[in-house]
Amino acid sequence: MTVSIKIPNAIFSNFIDYALIPFDEDAIAFYMLGVDELSSRKNLVFDALNPQSTVVGMPAYEATGALISGSANGFDTLYTGGNGPHTLVGVHGTTSGTSGVFGYALNGVQKSAFFANGSQVFYNQNDILRINWSAAPAIPAGRQSLTGFTFDGVSSLIAYRSNGTSTLQTLSATAGPGAGVVQPLRIGATGVGTGATRISSFAAYKRVLSASELSAVYEFFKFSLGKRGVVVN
Helix, strand or coil: CCCCCCCCCCCCCCCCCCCCCCCHHHEEEEEECCCCHHHHHECCCCCCCCCECEEECCCEEECCEEEEECCCCEEEEEEEECCCCEEEEEEECCCCCEEEEEEECCCCCCCEEEEEECCCEEEEECCCEEEEECCCCCCCCCCEEEEEEEECCCCEEEEEEECCCCCEEEEEEECCCCCCCCEEEEEECCCCECCEEEEEEEEEECCCCCHHHHHHHHHHHHHHHHCCCCCEC
16 A cells, blocks of 8 residues: 655755765765755764854855855865865866865865866865866866765875766876875865855765765766756766
8 A cells, every 4th residue: 555645735846855875874974055054054964973064154055056165155064184084075067267166175274175277176185195187077068067086094096077977087196195284174165266166065985985986976966966957967
């Protein structure tokens, strides 16, 4: 027997049936940004240590994401770190100018952060181990792309960018960055760059996800964000 429950005169706009993000047990933060401040601040990781981020500056809220800037506007997750193993991944549009999109960073000091110029990918791990991926797959007009990074806490740094299929293009760098200053984990408001970008989702993990695991996260974002009209490249 099937039970159907109807709520008279109820309209659910931009409804998303949130499932747990893949590998939720290793995630510290997961946000679906946009619509309004309350929705954007909510950490969707089950039993999260920090259940809500704090607003920094004045990000703008749209149906398909939040408009953030590297200089002043975004969210502080209330987590700190950057030296140990981690994975950071977000779905966002192209940037205007050079903009700090997300990372363990504040004012560009010993940053472990992703910042972009247009569709290009840059990542600094403790200001010593760097990625400059100018040939990263571009973000097509009207779409958003997944950009992700893994760092093993020692010397291996890998960048990922979606290219319209389940396969993620990668670039790796190997060096010995050493430990940097522990920094807050922020979405926008990193103190890096002055441009802006629209971001629809962000997740952070306390370990390195493999390429196949990141592909699962990519497919999850494509499905979940598609329900509110975000086309993920």
